[in-house]
Amino acid sequence: MAATSPTPALTAERILEATEEVLRRHGPAKATVVDVARALGVSHGSVYRHFRTKAALREAVTKRWLDRTSEQLCGIAAADRDPGARLRDWLWALFDAKRRKAGDDPELFATYMVLVDENGPAVTEHIDDLTGQLARILRDGAGTGVFTVSDPAAAARVVFQATGRFHDPGYARDWMRPEAEADFAALADLLLRGLSSP
Amino acid sequence: MAATSPTPALTAERILEATEEVLRRHGPAKATVVDVARALGVSHGSVYRHFRTKAALREAVTKRWLDRTSEQLCGIAAADRDPGARLRDWLWALFDAKRRKAGDDPELFATYMVLVDENGPAVTEHIDDLTGQLARILRDGAGTGVFTVSDPAAAARVVFQATGRFHDPGYARDWMRPEAEADFAALADLLLRGLSSP
Numbered sequence: 562m563a564a565t566s567p568t569p570a571l572t573a574e575r576i577l578e579a580t581e582e583v584l585r586r587h588g589p590a591k592a593t594v595v596d597v598a599r600a601l602g603v604s605h606g607s608v609y610r611h612f613r614t615k616a617a618l619r620e621a622v623t624k625r626w627l628d629r630t631s632e633q634l635c636g637i638a639a640a641d642r643d644p645g646a647r648l649r650d651w652l653w654a655l656f657d658a659k660r661r662k663a664g665d666d667p668e669l670f671a672t673y674m675v676l677v678d679e680n681g682p683a684v685t686e687h688i689d690d691l692t693g694q695l696a697r698i699l700r701d702g703a704g705t706g707v708f709t710v711s712d713p714a715a716a717a718r719v720v721f722q723a724t725g726r727f728h729d730p731g732y733a734r735d736w737m738r739p740e741a742e743a744d745f746a747a748l749a750d751l752l753l754r755g756l757s758s759p
Numbered sequence: 760m761a762a763t764s765p766t767p768a769l770t771a772e773r774i775l776e777a778t779e780e781v782l783r784r785h786g787p788a789k790a791t792v793v794d795v796a797r798a799l800g801v802s803h804g805s806v807y808r809h810f811r812t813k814a815a816l817r818e819a820v821t822k823r824w825l826d827r828t829s830e831q832l833c834g835i836a837a838a839d840r841d842p843g844a845r846l847r848d849w850l851w852a853l854f855d856a857k858r859r860k861a862g863d864d865p866e867l868f869a870t871y872m873v874l875v876d877e878n879g880p881a882v883t884e885h886i887d888d889l890t891g892q893l894a895r896i897l898r899d900g901a902g903t904g905v906f907t908v909s910d911p912a913a914a915a916r917v918v919f920q921a922t923g924r925f926h927d928p929g930y931a932r933d934w935m936r937p938e939a940e941a942d943f944a945a946l947a948d949l950l951l952r953g954l955s956s957p
Contacts, residue, residue, distance in 0.1 A: 716945075719942070722942060726920050751921070751954070753953075754953040
């Protein structure tokens, strides 16, 4: 008998990878669970054993996409460094991560914009995750006296909203403009000054 | 002969008023110059004598709508008062004007969103107008030492972008949320602190 290469186990992660590929190829309106199953060489029943509905699969792939950004930033938030520098780096890293997502693969980005619109809870969770990281930095800074912030969670919310222009996907088309970096740097300066003012 | 009431002269302003009414009634996709002329009881040629194309008419009505907000704020920017209080009032007035436009007449607001998308130059001019007013307040404050701002025009741009969530129409659906006012107040506080920090 000829040797066959072993079929890798059908994990949730493999299904999500294939789903992203299918979404990229067919677009969010046309992609189906059958397409995903075909791409994996399995029956659509096998996919449904991991994700009970098409909606659940779409939500999971959206969450995975959003989580990639949070995971990149998590290390900056948790680092044992001056909170002022950490905050600046974190805000830059957020802008940069979103900008690269939008610029490197505009089609996939557009696809995810559609999915994000469908998946309120995944987005709320993502924003909570990011503002939680911000709050951690602000809390550390309040502890060392770098920031004059009495409510780090509230301040995190304000900073997140104030920088929306540089991470809210609705502004994606402005992110490549030549003035975007200088605008962002000036905004980060002003916020840092406000957070540190006596 | 029976007395007839005199027909008012056909001014640009009357045409623009009628155009807004027609847009409200028919929506931006269907409204035509003929509809406007009919509403005024004149020939469409008379309308074209004031606005040479349909595009020019749509641009003028958009500009008029945007200008209404700038005019409301202009008095605050120019007032002879403490620049800190003036800045706070001006930012609130901007949020409030936009929020009322969106909330009081959502259909007309949606119509103008379509027109605004078509009319890049009118929007750029509007934003220049508003940031010019902001720069005036910041310049006055830099003069009296209230603000530690070396470039009022650049700082105005930053403040305008930082508050985008409370005046950019893309966020209109968030403006009526119960937390919006507190969020806005906290953001204004942080910005004022940053602008005044030594």
